[in-house]
Amino acid sequence: MTTETGTTTRIPGASTAERVQPGRDLLWRIVSSGIFAKILVGVVIVTVWQMGMDSLGSNFDYVARPTGIFEAIPVTIAPEWYFTTFLNTPEAYTPIVQAAHERFMAGIVSTMGAIFVGLFIALVAGTIVGVLMGRIKAVDRLLNFYVIAFYAMPMVAIVPVVVNWFGSSGGGTRMAIILFAGFFSITLNMADGARATPPEYLDVAKAYRAKPWNVWFGIAIPAAMPYLLAGIRLAAGRALVGAVIAEMLTGTPNSLGNFILLEAGNLRYNEAFVAVLVLSFFGVGIEVVLNWSTRMFLPWYRREGRGQ
């Protein structure tokens, strides 16, 4: 059992790859490969979307569809280059297009910036409150109910209240919603993690007469890293939704959420969809970074069900 695995000696003709004949089997291998499956599904999704929207008729010409979005990408990201250099039709580079492009770029910076700042504050505050809740029973009893209740509270619902406090022109309301969306999920997970600190660690700490804060910040937080990462993952998704909700409901100027609404209002749905793509990639980017840092910094931690 131990000697057989891991050896690289191969018996000729034993593996299926060598037994198959070239030609027809090469085609079969391409078709059955994962990459092909992914491309195939992508093509099917795009085609169904395109044909579905086309079938709505000419009354729905403005509805976002792949061909339109494909053209809208350069129009929103680099209209000057696209119209004057690439297409050589400078007259199509209208002030409307230019203004939309500027709002789009400003929106990316402001929305992403707010989410990063908000998540960072939520992470620091949530970690501290969470570790105290997890390690000190009195704190836990006092706060537990509120953390769970605010976590369960749909964050959209508080936008009409928060907008009275912070107004709609600046990013105050949006920042408050991002913090609200992020803080409680991180606190909740951190508290769970700190509660689950392995008792052996605590015994050792006690034997060496460690101070309470050494236990909190030196033992409980590192031991709770997997919980914290789960919390950040949750918080990031919620913060993204919360930011866009706040932007849409309060009309935060120069933000992606507001960009979507404005472009949609001008029946430029394809351009609006480019902002959705940006938000999707941002969401995936967070996920990728978190997965990468889990592997990088917590090699001992493998999520169950992740497979291979």
Next chain:
Amino acid sequence: MNSLWDSRPIRFSTYAAGLLIGAVLWEYFGGKVNPSYGAPLSATAKRFIFLVSNGQLQDAVLGSLQLYFVGFISAVLAASLFGLLMSRLNYLRVGFENYIMLLYATPMIAMVPFIKSVLEIGFAAKFTVVFLFGFFPVLYNTLEGARSVKPEMVEVAKSFRSGEFALWRDLLIPHTVPFILTGIRQGAGRALVGVVAAEFLISSSGLGGLIQDQQGKYSMSGVFASITVLTAMGLLLMWIGRVLENRMAAWRGLNR
């Protein structure tokens, strides 16, 4: 040191103290601030009783619950069926998984204007919003279940001449159900956000509509009362999800 804290009277009184402090703070600061910023607990309670007595609150809760359950149950059914299919057909899973991840990470709230552009304003549009909010968390988690079906298990089942039906009944469904339940627990909260978002952004109805209505009447106490009811709904749904998950997924031994 634990025994004292865990004794029943101490536990009860510390929890009660937490609630009491919160109530006192709410009452004090709610009464002190500008009435357009907030309302004290007593006024909120009074407004709550008023909204119940004229039936507005019950109508709103029923409206929201209807939207929630129709949307979320369809999402759960669709996502778990599709997820199960993916657990059997590896090719389908490999083809779809990246797109599912992409859509799972997309804030579905951003799709609302596009839904509005295709569907006319009404129940169908709101249903679609709630469906999308609930569908992807369930599907994403079911996908994780599908990914972790061990090929050896299917092979063993096959070599014991298991039929297709028995394979699903005895292997795929029991394996996937805990993952579906994790997805349900995650999606339950998101779908509630979807309900309120749809009620705010598509057309005013249910609890989201009640919040807007009370705000229009400059009644912060009414807004707070509606939000409190909404939070209670959220807590209840979360609790149901957790109980279901613990009951059906105990064998995974994860207790997360």
